Amino acid sequence: MHGERIETVIGQVDTFVFVISPDSIASETCRKEVAFAQSLNKRLAPVMWRRTDDRAVPEALARI
DSSP, X not given: OHHHHHHXXXXXXXXXXXXXXXXXXXXXXXXXXXXXXXXXXXEEEEEESSOOOGGGSOHHHHTO
């Protein structure tokens, strides 16, 4: 249920804001949300909350 609601909300937004932290980068759920937003061609807006290893950041976010 939670995943469906998140996907509905992502579908309604113009820009998907992703907060980067070691925890969010390690989260499989967060990775799926980024991939879903990407599949809908949403504008991505990463925000650095806590420094993390740049190599761990998903490519779609690292490019920005």
